[in-house]
Amino acid sequence: MMNAAYVYLQIYRLFDYVTPVRADCGRLCGKACCKGDDSGMLLFPGEEEVFKLLNPDGIRVEKTQLQYEFEGKKHTVSLAVCGGACDRFQRPLACRIFPLTPYLSKDGKVEIIVDPRGKGICPMAKAMLLEDFDGTFVRNIRRAFTLLMKNARFRAFMKMYSDYLDEFGRFYD
Numbered sequence: 001m002m003n004a005a006y007v008y009l010q011i012y013r014l015f016d017y018v019t020p021v022r023a024d025c026g027r028l029c030g031k032a033c034c035k036g037d038d039s040g041m042l043l044f045p046g047e048e049e050v051f052k053l054l055n056p057d058g059i060r061v062e063k064t065q066l067q068y069e070f071e072g073k074k075h076t077v078s079l080a081v082c083g084g085a086c087d088r089f090q091r092p093l094a095c096r097i098f099p100l101t102p103y104l105s106k107d108g109k110v111e112i113i114v115d116p117r118g119k120g121i122c123p124m125a126k127a128m129l130l131e132d133f134d135g136t137f138v139r140n141i142r143r144a145f146t147l148l149m150k151n152a153r154f155r156a157f158m159k160m161y162s163d164y165l166d167e168f169g170r171f172y173d
């Protein structure tokens with residue numbers, strides 16, 4: 001992805017001060033989403049370039065088992081692993097949009113949904129519908145992923161990622 005770091009750094013700004021709800025939700029649950037035994041947050045295609053550039057304290061990038069195919073080549077999805085604390089201005093996109101996530105509907109459109117992986121961790125993901133989240137937050141996620149979806153590699157990733165989310169969704173239907 002050309003200038004991937006630049007694109008993500010612009011997108012990050014949409015979430016520097018915009019959060020899922022007006023209140024600090026972390027005060028209710030003790031920041032459960034940062035404290036799990038879960039190994040980290042997935043990085044979107046090309047987003048690892050940001051971490052090469054910033055090299056923030058306490059976040060390291062690893063490879064996962066998840067792969068998607070683009071232009072005849074397999075691409076491996078990276079993961080940001082943290083120790084449960086970070087500089088909020090250097091968080092990955094997945095942390096900024098949690099507990100929402102993009103999802104490719106069957107007709108190939110990107111939708112914003114409550115992340116099925118969040119339902120076991122996050123009280124908001126368990127109890128809230130999309131319309132209960134802050135409108136600016138949801139709108140900014142939509143803006144971010146509408147932009148990212150213009151990239152063919154990102155679209156290839158989204159197909160795999162949406163199948164992956166379906167696997168989790170099954171446990172919570």
Ligand code: SF4
Pocket residue numbers: 020025026027028029030031032033034098099121122123124125
């Ligand atoms: S687990 Fe949910 S409610 Fe708790 S800090 Fe994370 S997003 Fe907020």
Ligand code: SF4
Pocket residue numbers: 033034041059080082083084085086087091092095
């Ligand atoms: S990178 Fe930061 S926001 Fe994301 S899970 Fe780790 S501590 Fe939480």
